[in-house]
Amino acid sequence: MKINPLNVFRRLVRFYENEFKESSAEINGKELKLADEIASLIDHILDSSEMSVENETELDIEDEMAEIDFNKIHDYWNDDDDDDNDDDDDINSADGSTPPSQPSLQHSSYRPSHPEKAYTFVSLEDKIKHRFKFISHRRYLYSWEAQIGDGGSRNNKLTEIWKETLAAFRRAKRQRLPIHDGDLRRFALTANKSAGLLGFKATLRWVQTFKKANRIVSRKITKFVTEKSVLQDADIQQAGVDFVKDVKPLMEYVGLDNVKNTDQTGFNREMHSGRTLADKGVKQIESKMQSANAMTHSYTIQPILSAAGVLAPKMLVVIQENSGKFGPIVKKSLPTTPNLVIRASKSGKLDKAILKDFYKEVFFTGVTEPTLLLVDSWGAHMDEVLVDECKPKDLNLNVRIIPPGTTGKVQPFDVFYFRQKKAFIKFVDDRVIIDDIPFILHQRNSLIQLQSLTHNQFCSPRFRAAWQYPWYKAGYLDERPPQFDTPVEFCFKGPGVDAGDSCRKCTDSMFLKCGWCQEKLCFAHWWGLGYDSNGELIKCHYCTHYID
Ligand SMILES: [Zn+2]
Ligand SMILES: [Zn+2]
Structure with a gap:
């Protein structure tokens, strides 16, 4: 489909004219640069036979150097409070049925096999403005009680899970792999296999807390993928x-x-x-x-x-x-x-x-x-x-x-x-x-x-x-x-x-x-990898049993 840039601009003018028509009409350096960038993107799209827009949300560390205070983490954490609504966490699905921030495959599935060039825009979506805002008195008591209950090992186990999860996350980031909330949950559940903290479920709440504390943010990535004509x-x-x-x-x-x-x-x-x-x-x-x-x-x-x-x-x-x-x-x-x-x-x-x-x-x-x-x-x-x-x-x-x-x-x-x-x-x-x-x-x-x-x-x-x-x-x-x-x-x-x-x-x-x-x-x-708990070789799942 042919693109007429003037139609795009007409629409953009309508988006912005009310809000900005009173502001300065003098163009500044930043605006000039932005205009040039947009023009070269449009030129590129005009030269292409296909254009698609991909959006993906993945996790990244905002500040690599962030110090972590493990004591605060355990005070804050409570495994069973998923339905607790006393904070401002932006949890997409509080029932835990679907992890938030899954990327939409709708777009990536249709990616041309040889993208001529991809323009990428990155924005920090839910940039974390404040770390631990509060530690409520109630939570503190809960946590204290729980520690006495299991001989104080709870904190150690939590710390172990926490450190392992963070290490796994950093490892994956170093290899430039796209990480989502679901991956953090899996890292944590895997870490708990050796930590053995009973009842630990790596709830969405836990993931949110983990992300806040480690300054892990969601980056929204928008790509314009074009295929040369x-x-x-x-x-x-x-x-x-x-x-x-x-x-x-x-x-x-x-x-x-x-x-x-x-x-x-x-x-x-x-x-x-x-x-x-x-x-x-x-x-x-x-x-x-x-x-x-x-x-x-x-x-x-x-x-x-x-x-x-x-x-x-x-x-x-x-x-x-x-x-x-x-x-x-x-x-x-x-x-x-x-x-x-x-x-x-x-x-x-x-x-x-x-x-x-x-x-x-x-x-x-x-x-x-x-x-x-x-x-x-x-x-x-x-x-x-x-x-x-x-x-x-x-x-x-x-x-x-x-x-x-x-x-x-x-x-x-x-x-x-x-x-x-x-x-x-x-x-x-x-x-x-x-x-x-x-x-x-x-x-x-x-x-x-x-x-x-x-x-x-x-x-x-x-x-x-x-x-x-x-x-x-x-x-x-x-x-x-x-x-x-x-x-x-x-x-x-x-x-x-x-x-x-x-x-x-x-x-x-x-x-x-x-x-x-x-x-x-x-x-x-x-x-079909390794052995099961009975010591039997695990067979691969080569399936022909269809269930609608
Ligand atoms: Zn299995
Ligand atoms: Zn099957």
Whole structure:
């Protein structure tokens, strides 16, 4: 959609004219600077094909040097007073059901994959003006009573939880990870596992107190994300529109279930270690990253999606190995993954032989009905001989090549799906680091497990509307699919997901809500990591049990 800056200004003038028309008309240096900044933002947006605004709220320390007085903290704290309304805390949900300040995923889900530039505005939302305002007499007595009651250890335990939580927070901040209230709760609950303070729930009230005392503030971050116009050439744009128009009658003929798109996307090492490091502790983090890099692999995935919003249960994964193949020992140690076909190559990308395997073992397996296949113009796809060699003899197959330069607009995987996949994996990746889960996510076997379990979640019938959406957005479907949650929204942020909730199978904090059965699981019980309390190896949660 075209933007006319004059319309924007007219609207802005209406916003401000009443309040400021009496003030000085002389422009000062600051105003000049602001105007220049806004002008360059608008210039940039005018040059772009897409613009979106993202808002996120995350936590940050206002003053690193703040001194903490532990005595005051314990006087102030009382575990059971969530419904106590005698302060001015801005608690969004006092019932504790949802932690406040969760970022809206609405926007980040639609982030263009290659933002040309992001303008970022940061403001301190609920800047804390005063620290401990009061310590009421009543609270003091409560706390004193409680201490005598359990031999004075309560304060020590609280201090331990407090210090641990703060350490975890600082660790995560140093790695530039986005931290929210829910993360603080999890840090505190985890800390209490070793402190063992009975009845400690890391209530929202506790989190608010913790934030105040440590000068942790919510930063509202507004980003203008733009994508450079790649479709400037009107001819190319027209080619995309024509392609969709040509394909639509064919789609009707074979039926939505038999219209398929398949495409590759790569995952690089850089994607996972690309964090900016803070000044403090740089050495330690750098060395950690380097050793991680040496053991990680670039890799490519190739899934298949139908216009009915159904993902093919099997997906191809190609892993980069220096020799171009898995050695015998590696081969033996690969995890069992029912939904992946795994290959190795020197580049971590597909070559002709692998593509052949893909068509034979993945794409055409079980396909009998007339099929319409949409693929982009990547060299090997165009090799009709290759596809022909692989397809079942009497299968009626129609292959349509998506015109070069239009995939961002008309290839369903590029329009929506791959961004969701990367968002989900980034979420898992961040949580592994935030929670200090002791293994490297991008070692060969971990990334295979990650792709297998993520693909399993994405295959849930719950996400059919989400996977139909790119077909609608690209113009192949006229009817908009019903409202949907993306997997990140449903599994990590949706209703019923609370950082304080426990795993259904153990006492650890939940990590995700299963897209199939809706069970809440900790990381270990999703991933299959370590041993349970009976000393049994924990199995991964590979789910096919759908509960609506
Ligand atoms: Zn568990
Ligand atoms: Zn499940």
